[in-house]
Amino acid sequence: xxxxxxxxxxIYYIQHHLQNLTFGNHPELGxxxxxxxxxxxxxxxxxxxxxxxxxxxxxxxxxxxxxxKAGQVATTGVPGGLQNxxxxxxxxxxxxxxxxxxxxxxxxxxxxxxxxxWILLMNTLKIIPVDYFPxxxxxxxxxxxxxxxxxxxxxxxxxxxGVFCLIVYYSCKVKGVGGFAKELSLTPFNHWLLIPFNLxxxxxxxxxxxxxxxxxxxxxMFAGEVIFILIxxxxxxxxxxxxxxxxxxHILVVSLQAFIFTTLTLVYLSAAHEHx
Numbered sequence: 506x507x508x509x510x511x512x513x514x515x516i517y518y519i520q521h522h523l524q525n526l527t528f529g530n531h532p533e534l535g536x537x538x539x540x541x542x543x544x545x546x547x548x549x550x551x552x553x554x555x556x557x558x559x560x561x562x563x564x565x566x567x568x569x570x571x572x573x574k575a576g577q578v579a580t581t582g583v584p585g586g587l588q589n590x591x592x593x594x595x596x597x598x599x600x601x602x603x604x605x606x607x608x609x610x611x612x613x614x615x616x617x618x619x620x621x622x623w624i625l626l627m628n629t630l631k632i633i634p635v636d637y638f639p640x641x642x643x644x645x646x647x648x649x650x651x652x653x654x655x656x657x658x659x660x661x662x663x664x665x666x667g668v669f670c671l672i673v674y675y676s677c678k679v680k681g682v683g684g685f686a687k688e689l690s691l692t693p694f695n696h697w698l699l700i701p702f703n704l705x706x707x708x709x710x711x712x713x714x715x716x717x718x719x720x721x722x723x724x725x726m727f728a729g730e731v732i733f734i735l736i737x738x739x740x741x742x743x744x745x746x747x748x749x750x751x752x753x754x755h756i757l758v759v760s761l762q763a764f765i766f767t768t769l770t771l772v773y774l775s776a777a778h779e780h781x
Contacts, residue, residue, distance in 0.1 A: 608778030665715035
């Protein structure tokens, strides 16, 4: 009986920490925060994951504040720590853009910088212990609280959809609507009889790009979150043995996933600027 109770407690703990704070219009209870995962599902598509929205906006605001602050205190003399860090990131993104993006567009590097820093800051929230914020917000009356937006597929799909819109926009702007349509129709086989086959291949490939971007980032971050939660269920002595090494390793994952998302975005936008 004790083992069964422990199993139920563990299942509830995992489900609780993986559930978003959801606000929406329940068909029977009206507008409210969901008290259970069932209520959240019954709210339908237009329900909002408040924690995902709040923390992603907060990390975006933190990015803007940090870089604005670095600009305000920038000096030609001995730079401070913040200025050094910001300059290193900017130089890194400039070099990455030069080596990856082969078109001419002054907006691409700022887009890459924004994506990299925003994803990096959101991912870095994972380093905070998994129980800290759920317990804190629980005392404030909120049933759920997931603080890592990139562990929510809605957030990663939203960013990937933005990249997809940029791909289509620049493809039409650089090549013209007719040129973009011609590229889709006559690639890879340059013959009018194979246009239907080409369209299927190219449109599927175009749609797969944002989906792969979103699912790659989500999958890696969600898996890491689950492992942190499972470690938290272990005895106290085992938590320290496993949690610290995993957190140190995950620092690499956090930055690597931001790098991969940004690099692939640059590759896709570079292809959108190329004439075939």
